[in-house]
Each structure stands twice: as C-alpha cells, then as structure tokens.
Amino acid sequence: MKYLEGRKYVIQAIFIAIGAVYLIKLFYIQVLDDSYKTAAESNAMRRVVQYPFRGLVYDRNGVLLVENTPVYDLMVVPKEARAIDTLEFCRLVGLTLLEYREKITAAKKYSYVKPSPFLQRLSNTEFAAIQDNLVDFPGFYINARTVRSYPHSSLAHALGYIGEISPRQLEDSTYHGYRQGDYLGISGIEREYEKYLMGKRGVKYTMVNVRGIEKGSFKNGAYDTLSEAGQNLVTTIDLKLQEYGEKLMSGGKVGSMVAIEPSTGEILALVSAPYFDPSLLTGKELGNNYMKLLRDPAKPLFNRPLMATYPPGSIFKLAQALIAMQEGVLTPETGYPCNWSLVKCSHRHPYPANLNIAIENSCNPYFYQVFRSVVNRGKYRNVYEDVRQGLDNWNKHIKTFGFASSLDIDLPGEKKGLMPSAKFYDRIYKRDGWKYPTIYSVSIGQGETGVTPLQMANFAATIANRGYYYKPHIVRSVGEKGKPLPEYLVKNYTSVDPMYFPPVIDGMQMVVEKGTGRNASLKHIGVVLCGKTGTVQNPHGKDHSVFIAFAPKDDPKIAIAVYVENAGSGANAGAPMASLMIEKYLTGTIKTKYRQRWEADMINGGFYKWGD
Template identity: 80%
Template sequence: MKYLEGRKYVIQAIFLAIGAVYLIKLFYIQVLDDSYKTAAESNAMRRVVQYPFRGLMYDREGRLLVENKPVYDLMVVPKEAKVIDTLKFCQVMGITLPEYREKIKAAKTYSYVKPSPFLQRLTNEEFAQIQDNLVDFPGFYISARTVRGYPHQSLSHALGYIGEISPRQLEDSSFKGYMPGDYLGVSGLEKEYEKFLMGRRGVKYTMVNVRGIEKGSFKNGEYDTLSIAGQNLITTIDLELQKYGEKLMAGKVGSIVAIEPQTGEILSMISAPYYDPSLLTGKELGNNYMKLLKDPVKPLFNRPTMATYPPGSIFKLAQALVAMQEGTLTANTGYPCNWSLVKCSHRHPYPANLGIAIEQSCNPYFYQVFRSVVNKGRSTNVYQDAKLGLDAWREHITSFGFASQLGIDFPQEKKGLMPGSKFYDKIYGPKGWKFPTIYSISIGQGETGVTPLQMANFAAIIANRGYYYTPHLIRSVGEKGKPLPEYSVKHHTTVAPQHFLPVIDGMERVVQSGTAQFAKLNHIGVALCGKTGTVQNPHGKDHSVFIAFAPKENPKIAIAVYVENAGGGAVAAAPMASLMVEKYLTDSIKTAPRKRWEEWLIDGGFYKIN
C-alpha cells in the first residue's frame, strides 16, 4: 500500500508539472511574446513604406544634374506567400526556381511576417508585365520608389552614385534608421551630402484580404505618416564647361580642375577616363560596376582628389614665393643657367631676374633659389643647417595646402607629400643628407606629390595674392540656402601679398613670350597668367601639366590641367587650359585658329608628335 501511495504522489507531481509548463507558455504567448499578435494583424493590415523623393542637384546656372526616375520593387511577406504556384510565379517573373528559393530564404531570414524586397528596380515595362498576375500570388505586392536619372552624360565622378545598403552597414550603429532595401549614397556628392539628400520615410497602413488584395486604408489613415523629400543641392559646377572639358579629355588620362578664386567654388572637376553616370543606376548597376572596376584604365578612380603626381616646373613658383618671404630672393635677383648644377630644358640667355627665370622655366635658376633657402646659414653645422632650412621651407609650403587635405566636400582626398627633415632622417640618417641630396625638389621632382585639386588651388592662391577659400562643390543646400560655413573661411599663406606680384608678372610672360605662347588669349583681350610643367615619368612619356588664372586683374577662373604621357606642358596642357578659360569667359571659341587647336587637342595630336 505504501508503494501505491508513493506512485500516486509521483503521478500528481507529473500532472502539476505539465500544467505549470502550459500555464507558463500561455503567459509567454499572451503577455510577453507579440509575434502572434503581429502575425494575426498582418493577415488584415499591411505596412507599406513610402519612400521619399531624394533631393535633386543643379549646376550653378540652375541646370538639372541629377533627377529621380520611378522604379518598382516587388515586396514579399513570407508568411502570406505559402500557397502559390511557384513554377508559374518564376515564369511570370522571369527567374529560375533556385533563384526563387534563395530570395525567399533571404526574406525569411530577415522576417517571417514583415515585408522585404524580392525583386528590385523593376522598370515601367517590367511592372506592366507582372501587375495583372499579382492577384494570383498572395504575399507579393509592389512598392514604388525612385532611382537616379541623368539628363546628361557628364560629371560622373563628382556626382557619385547610390546603391542598396549592405548587411554590414545595417549592423553599423552609424546607419541607424536604415532598413533592408534602402538606398544611400555610395560615392561622390551622393555620399558626402547623404543626410541632406535622403529625406525621411513615411508609412501607409492598408487593409488586405487573405489573397493580399488591398481593401482600403487602415482606420482612415489615422496611423499613416507622410514621407518628407530630401533637400535639393545647388552645386558650383558649370555643366557646359564640364562637358567641354570632358570633350577635350576624351581618350586621355588625367584631370582638369577649375576654381573660382574669389569663392573657392569648383567650376569643373574632370577625371579622365570618365563614364556615363547612368551606368550606375537601375537593375544593371552591379554588372556595370564590375565592368568599370575591371577596366585597366580605371575609370572609377577620381584623379583630381586621389591621384598624386610630382608637380614639375609649376612648383618653381612656390620656390620663388618662399625664397622671397625668407629674404634670400628678390624680383631682381639673377642666377646663371649653370648646367653643371642641373640640366635645363630650354636654351635661353642669362636669367637676369625672376620674371625671366619664370618665363624660361630655368632649372639651374630655381636650383639656386631653393639652395638659398635650405642653406641660409641658420647653423654652423652643414647637416643641422640643411635640416633647419628644409623645415622652414616646408612650413611655408604647407601653408599653400600642400601635404594636407584641403577639406573639399567630397569623400576621399589624398594629402600628397612634401618632405621635411624627419622624412630624410629616416632614409639617410641624421647626418646622411644635405642639400645636394634633395635638390630635385627645387624643380618639383623627387619626393614631392600633389593632387590636381591642390594644383588648381595653388593657382587660385596666386590669383588672390596669398589666400584661398577651401575648394567646394556645393553652393547651397536648398534653393535659398547658403554654403556650409567652413567654406566661407579665408585661409592665408605665410607669404606676404607683395611677393606675389613679381611671380604673377612672370606668369604673364610665360604666356606672352615664354614656354606657353600657344595659350595666349589676346584675341579676346584677356591676360592669361600661367606656368608650364613637364613631369618626368620613369614608366613612359613625360606628363604634361599647366596651371593658370585669368584675367590678370580681378581673376574669374583658376585652372590646373594634368595630362598623363602627353609630353611637354606647352604642347598639351597649356592650350587645353586656355581653351577652357576662353570657353568659361566668353561661352565660345572665337577664332578659326583656336578651333583648329581645339580639334587637334580632341584628336590627341600631341600623342603623335612625342
């Protein structure tokens, strides 16, 4: 009997335990877990995201640069898509059965009861082909949105492109608020100004029947929220000038950057080779991106901000300015063209002053100018003197924005390189170098590197007689907005304004009677001030470089042109820059000889003579 009595208590304990488990589970389902409630409500109510219109972009004259075009996403709620004819669905949608299974699996991984994208960026034609069949496929519905469109084929690098947010970004707290399927800026201005362009999503709740057919709004739209469009951007770009520069650079490698000196506004930013921005939009974005990425000429690489080159002879202007500030050079200082120091590219008379030296781009002259700064006599020890001199030189040089990011409103900007004493100490040791070791810096070679953007900014600094505004691509956020405050700050160099005048006179001589006479703009009554450069290239033909500004008084445009493997600066870069300046100042190319120059440059004639 005692044995039976014990079994009774065991059985009672088991029943009590089972009952407790059921009670706990019921409490969890009804009180703690809302998934069943969500699933039940999803049978009658659908939450549809209302995507905002992304902000548009315009050029400085109000011409549309970026617009929005409608596309359609096919969304799926996995719980509602259980009972469908899968084979018919694949046939209608133009996909394979494995593709269907993969996409459904991804949707279920995200959420069983929430909608997620199944097929994206359907065109109007594709949408029309499937919309009548959607009634047969419960759980699937269309969500309208927009992608970028372009009424032109220019400015691809600067504008950038948008793409779908990645799973890794969704896990990043800095992308809080984004959802799977959302688009965001991936590069260029689209990325830099994402927070202004993106706008804010809205939500619309609709009633649906068991087949997924909409039956009207939920509670008369009481819980709906309107989407808010992104803000428009007014850029500093002159679209017609941009198109013209791209035409000149067609089939070439290099860049053109033009800046308005008085404001720092970028008028054109050309990276060659370039591509049609429409390639990176719509359904073929991924395929087109991979083609561009694998292209050996690297059309995705933005050379104006990311390529660094030796500046070549344009750097002689900086050497002169630093030397005058240091008191080792005057406008009337003469140095012989002594080939025993360094070879000179030009046969010319004795450079009796700075203007002639700039006009003739005399290498030995600027060798001696640089030496006068480095070996100024700050110390009795030759090695210590070189260190002190080079560091004093570098302090002046970096005030021009070299060896640092200028701060352009654009993602990814390289600093470039301007060496100081620590740089050479690491290579040669504290007593292993002096001026003869580093003399190549004097003519913009050796351990120097600048971006085309820095070159154009350097031209703007000279045009302004010693100061610059941070180069920027956006004039205002919103049609009546203002530039961001950081682009209204004036940055002064360490060189006094009076030292710029003899350099400017020398730059005018370069065009009128020196190494860049092909760049004259006398026929339109404009004094162009410029400087040529031929940059040594150990991998092939030399690179052609030219910086300039115009007019001489009250300058309206500063420009840098860099053409890889094109030979001397006077042959390719200088005439190209002068055509850009003429186009900007007068809206056209005025004379028949200039039009022949234009045709020759577009044809790449300079490649044939080198």
C-alpha cells in the same frame, strides 16, 4: 445551516450555467460560424514604407543634373508567402526555381515576419506584367520608389551614385534608421550630402485580405505619416564648361582638369579622364556595369582630380620663389647663372638676371639655387642639422598653400599628397645621411613630392588672390535659396606676405607672352592670362604635361590646372587646353579659325605631334 447549504448549490448551478453558455458560444464561433475567421482574414494590416523623393541636383545656372525616375520593388513577407505555386510564380517573374529559393532564404534570414525586397528596380513594363497576377501569391506585394536618372552624360565622378545598403552598414550604428533594401549615397555628392538628399520616409497602413488585395486604409489613415522629399542641391559646376573639358580630354587621354572661381573657391569644372556615363550606375544593370568599369585597365572609376598624386613639375617653382622672398633670401632682382653642372635645364635661354626671366624660361638651375638658399641658411655649424632645420621651416610654409594636407573639398576620397620633411628623409637615409644635394630635385617639383590636380588648381587660385584661398567646394547651396556649408566661406591665408605675389604674377604673364606658355595666350580676345608650364619626368614612358593658369590678370574669374599623362611638354597639351577652357568660360565660344584648329588637335590627339 440547511438554508446555507441550499444556497451553495444554487450558486454552483449559476456558475455552471454561465460556463456552459460560454462553451456553447465558443463552439459556435470556432466550429459552426466562420464569419469571424473571414473577417480576420479580410482585415490584415500591412505597413507600407513610403520612400521620399530624393533631392534633385542642379548646376550653377539651374540646369538639372540629377533627377528621379519611378521604379518598383517586389516585396515579400516570408510568413505569408506559403502554399503558393512556386513554378507559376517563377514563370511570372522570370526566375529559376534555384534563384527563387535563394531569394526567399535571404528574406527569411532578414526577418520571417517583416517585409524585405525580393526583386528590385522593376521597370514600368515589368511592373505591369506581374501586377494583376500577384493576387494569386499571398505574401508578395509591390512597393513604389524612385532611382536616379541623368539628363546629361557628364560629371560622373563628382555626382557619384546610390546603391543598396550593405549588411555590414546595417550593423554599423552610423547608419541607424536605415533598413534592408534602403538606398543611400555610395560616392560623390550623393554620399557627401546624403543627410540632405535622402529626405524622410513615411508610413502608410492599409487593410488587405488574405489574397493581398488592398481593402482601404487603416482607420482612415489616422496613423499614416507622409514622406518628406530631400533637399535639392545647387552645385558650383558650369555644365557647358564641364562638357567642353570632357570633350577635350576624350579619345583615350588620361589626366585631369580642375577649374575654380578664385573669389569663392567654387569648382567650375572637375574632369577626370577617362570618364563614363553616370547612367551606367543606376537601374538593374548597376552591378554588372560597375564590375565592367572596375575591371577596365584604364581605371575610369578612379577620381583623378582628388585621388591621383603626381610630382608637380615646374609649376612648383612659383612656390619656391614665394617662400624664398618671404624668408628674405630672394628679391625680384636676384639673378643666378643657368649652371648646367648643378642640374640640367630644359632649354637654352637668356641669362636669368632676375626672377621674371627665370620664371619666363623655367630655369632649373636658377630654382636649384633658390631652394638651396632657403634650406641651407648657415644657422648651424653642423651642415646636416642646418639642412634639417631649413627643410622643416620650408615645409611649414609649403603646407599653408594647401599642399600635403586635405583641402576638405565636399567630396569623399581626397588624398593629401606628399611634401618631404626632415623626418621623412631621416627614415630613408638616417639622421646624418643626407644633405641638400640629396634632395635638390624638390626644387623643381620632382623627387619626393606629390600633389593632386585639385591642389594644383587651388594653388593657381591662391596666386590669383595674392595669398589666400577659399576651400574648393562643389555645392553652392543646400536648397535653392541656401548657402554653402560655413567652412567654405572662410579665407585661408598662406604664410607669404601679399607683397611678394605681384613679381611672381608678372613672371607668369611673361611665360604666356614670351616664354614656355605662348600656346596659352588669349591676346586675340584682349585677356591677359597668367600661367606656368610644367613637364613632369616619367620613368615609365613619355613625360606628363602640366599647366596652371588664371585670367584675367587683374580681376581673376577662373583659375585652372590641366594635367595630361604621357603628353610630353606642358606647352604642347596643358597650355593650349587650359587656354581653350578659359576662353570658353569667359566668352562662351572659340572664335578664331586657328584656335578652332588647336581645339581639333586637342580633341583628336594631334597635339602629340607638336613636339616632334
């Protein structure tokens, strides 16, 4: 027993000795030797996000529309940004003490230990001014990325812009994967094609000392991931045509131009006036410039081709004729008197003995009677029910032309417009409170109708194709060798048989050769242009000028809609502008002197005197 008792003390002594050795070693490491502390301070790991290059954007001919420019963000990790000379730091970066406190508070609110942007979009000059001094301010470092820049000053509404993700978006699961300080598409192509343009972030792990100086990569980059650049986009836009359209719509005009290639649905030009330089919505002044544009009473941010809805005016008579022929209540040889007791006509003209003459002269009473024959079919004894059923049948037809529905263009914000139905009028007048005389203004594209300029251009393309259209789109391919999205390769047919389109097209030819659209003729270059004028009544001022057209007649290369607010007759502004655009697209120039004089009148506003 004494032997065992002795072994117990030996074992206890061994454990005490081992513990003493550990205590002495810990005391030496923690108190006497600072090498471990120095090593720890010298080997802090920093995770740096590598932002990818956003995809570039080109026009249909390979002209660069949107590129990337390098900028620098000053990042902060609040936990590390302690015990610094804040006054000296504010002097270095050009902030007041109050601004510094606001920004550091916002960073702490996001995360105390994660990096977030402190100052964004520093230029090369600003970056150079602070780079060498950042070693004195631990917790702050520079992160490089790119912002958008624009070699040209056109197409702002379609291109859109990018901006910093908002706190509300960060909370939305739709934006999973984005972080504070990330940029994404806010409008236009940038928004619609965000998932293709954005690319994929990379990560680089570096070792830094306590002063923030990089000491090399962590484990030779074993855990780094490379960023992947976004995919480039090739648009359908013809930049020269776009710039020409914006030139014609300059000088304070308000309105739209939309040009489409009928055989593909590709948008050749998308002009919204007034317009602005896309470079205003990039860089450090983005916020200030945006507010200036937002407060501008002319509303330059408003994308009129997609968002503005107007009565279509007399161009709508073409749709009325097509539906009436499909319903069997009209033939190309049908004549109606120009009876001013029904509705006033725009001017005196020969008796509309057939459809061609009626279209050529845009006869209001003729199309009053055409629409009445579609709506009042005499199928029901109750006249109210008869007109209700007739209008709903008409409504089904008109929607197949793309009216009162979204055309699903690959841009955000498209409006559907309005085409009346029986339920629409029931809400206003009650079920048995309206008949055809209540709604007759729809026959000539007035009253309770609303279409966008995009829908007008698509209507012109549909007639050019003799009864079908491809959904209008602005991106030709994702990637230089890619294709449009599948939905833009499908033909969409109207409810009207193709056999009924030639008489209407012949009438459109007569409009330009002998009728209200003579100012759109392209005989001087040997091109047969088919078009239709429209003069939309405006209770708030001068009438709006409208014109749709396509050319050439038998092999259409371009369809166009022009809508100029407060410009008067469709013959004075819409028709010549449309023909100038078509001539420019087909030939690359405006050849004759008289056409060049017209061009000058369109640009400087001289056309306003044409109707005087």
